[in-house]
Amino acid sequence: MAYNNNRGGGGGFGPRQMFKGDWKCSNCGTDIKELPFQPSGDRPIYCRECHSKMRPPRQSRY
Structure with a gap:
């Protein structure tokens, strides 16, 4: 399975x-x-x- 890193909307839903x-x-x-x-x-x-300042920091996945 290939990883798609196009940042076009995430989740495979296409551009927003x-x-x-x-x-x-x-x-x-x-x-x-x-x-x-x-x-x-x-x-x-x-x-x-x-x-971006108001969002909580993202947790590491690993």
């Missing part, structure tokens, strides 16, 4: 649909022009940098 718009990061106020989901308006959205 991206939603274009004019949003601001709820943490730092950076402009966000594209998201991999349609924001609902009732939850905060974060830029890539703030989102």
